[in-house]
Amino acid sequence: MGDMDDYEREKRETARERERYEREARRRQVILWVSVVLGVLLLAGSLMFLLPAWSRYQDRQEAANVVLVNELKIRQTQQLVQVENQKAEIRVAEANGIAESQKIINATLTDRYLQHEAIEAQLKMANSPNHTQIYIPVGTNGIPLVKTVE
16 A cells, blocks of 8 residues: 555655646746736837937928929929920911011912912813802902802
């Protein structure tokens, strides 16, 4: 029976050692988690002191970006103004060309020339197979009135 008592005692001691080991392991685990949580809190606390500085830095960067964007918009607007001025210069040049050509045409446009052009148009129409107009010369210059025959 002595062997049985020794065996039971040894079994109890082993169970106690196992319980002690498990308690120690749980205690270490709790200490580890507490350390991690405290470390995170300390890190977060130290970051909280950095956030205002970071916020000021971001505000300065955003303000600098706004300035750069505005400068680009100003340059773009200046270019658009230059383009519109050039377009206006082109229109003025075209108008001057048209006015000059009208002066030349008006200087050479005589009643005789108009009469010649009217006669040429009549000849072309007379030779056309689809000729359906009748020309009646009227007025002192002989330029015809045009009427479509239905």
